[in-house]
Amino acid sequence: MRIPIQINENSAEPLYHQIETQLRSLIISGQIEEGTLLPSIREFAGGLNCSVITVRRVYQDLENEGLLRTRQGTGTFVAGVGEQARAQFKHDAVFKALEAAVDTAQSVHCSEEELRSMFFKIVEKKYGGKGGEIGGESSD
Amino acid sequence: MRIPIQINENSAEPLYHQIETQLRSLIISGQIEEGTLLPSIREFAGGLNCSVITVRRVYQDLENEGLLRTRQGTGTFVAGVGEQARAQFKHDAVFKALEAAVDTAQSVHCSEEELRSMFFKIVEKKYGGKGGEIGGESSD
DNA sequence: TATAGTGTGTATAAAGATATATACACTAAG
DNA sequence: CTTAGTGTATATATCTTTATACACACTATA
Numbered sequence: 001m002r003i004p005i006q007i008n009e010n011s012a013e014p015l016y017h018q019i020e021t022q023l024r025s026l027i028i029s030g031q032i033e034e035g036t037l038l039p040s041i042r043e044f045a046g047g048l049n050c051s052v053i054t055v056r057r058v059y060q061d062l063e064n065e066g067l068l069r070t071r072q073g074t075g076t077f078v079a080g081v082g083e084q085a086r087a088q089f090k091h092d093a094v095f096k097a098l099e100a101a102v103d104t105a106q107s108v109h110c111s112e113e114e115l116r117s118m119f120f121k122i123v124e125k126k127y128g129g130k131g132g133e134i135g136g137e138s139s140d
Numbered sequence: 141m142r143i144p145i146q147i148n149e150n151s152a153e154p155l156y157h158q159i160e161t162q163l164r165s166l167i168i169s170g171q172i173e174e175g176t177l178l179p180s181i182r183e184f185a186g187g188l189n190c191s192v193i194t195v196r197r198v199y200q201d202l203e204n205e206g207l208l209r210t211r212q213g214t215g216t217f218v219a220g221v222g223e224q225a226r227a228q229f230k231h232d233a234v235f236k237a238l239e240a241a242v243d244t245a246q247s248v249h250c251s252e253e254e255l256r257s258m259f260f261k262i263v264e265k266k267y268g269g270k271g272g273e274i275g276g277e278s279s280d
Numbered sequence: 281t282a283t284a285g286t287g288t289g290t291a292t293a294a295a296g297a298t299a300t301a302t303a304c305a306c307t308a309a310g
Numbered sequence: 311c312t313t314a315g316t317g318t319a320t321a322t323a324t325c326t327t328t329a330t331a332c333a334c335a336c337t338a339t340a
Contacts, residue, residue, distance in 0.1 A: 052289095
């Protein structure tokens with residue numbers, strides 16, 4: 001099984017964190033099926049051009065999260081992801097992305113009104129502009 | 141002088157790196173004028189809710205880049221930014237952004253042809269699709 | 281059954297990067 | 311000189327990453 005992980009050498013984000021984030025996403029999104037045998041830590045490390053220990057840490061962290069199941073001498077497998085965990089993951093991913101966007105807006109002194117306007121415009125464009133305009137007070 | 145730095149607590153990007161990147165941008169873009177006295181490391185650290193040493197490192201790094209001028213017992217000032225440095229900064233910023241975009245393309249197995257096609261389309265859209273195509277007198 | 285071989289994950293030690301607290305040194309002003 | 315403001319140096323803890331050696335599990339084969 002080839003695992004498509006993309007490492008950005010220039011990023012200040014720690015290596016293990018880049019791998020962990022992407023692998024977690026692949027598992028929870030279902031792109032890697034439950035029960036799949038992941039590459040050995042040596043093979044994975046070779047492909048990513050990093051140390052065996054770094055991959056080991058990723059596997060261990062994700063096992064602690066319940067996403068992986070590891071057996072010494074045998075290998076590391078993808079565990080089942082409950083619907084609750086999947087929902088939690090989606091929520092967190094969206095929440096963090098929005099949070100970052102709002103931070104950026106504030107850093108350039110964008111007003112709340114401007115921000116809301118931009119957001120509605122983007123949502124309307126990306127989602128087709130029909131659905132959930134709940135409480136639609138902003139018709140601008 | 142208030143320095144608008146936005147810290148993302150959740151980011152895996154090191155604290156000093158977040159501060160450094162944003163302050164560098166403020167200086168080179170000219171949003172902070174040459175000769176400006178920056179906050180003392182204690183005042184700055186207090187505002188950012190971090191250690192004095194972290195701010196000290198940022199000031200030192202930027203001084204090594206020639207962007208700041210520091211005098212013990214007095215304070216830290218913004219140095220002049222030459223046109224060359226400004227150009228270099230712009231170049232690096234664009235280069236890194238493009239690099240990241242290409243990395244992303246590769247991570248989703250986008251072919252070079254597709255990538256080039258998308259790029260040309262975007263450039264045409266963003267720049268109006270008229271002017272300098274392959275002129276060659278670019279800086280570099 | 282026994283055992284050697286090759287594959288797996290695991291433990292230990294060490295180096296470098298990041299962040300902090302605390303004490304020290306310099307400068308300007310009273 | 312004293313004082314209150316600057317930046318600076320030292321020691322320390324934690325995080326990130328690595329190299330190396332060790333322990334466990336399957337399998338071929340005698």
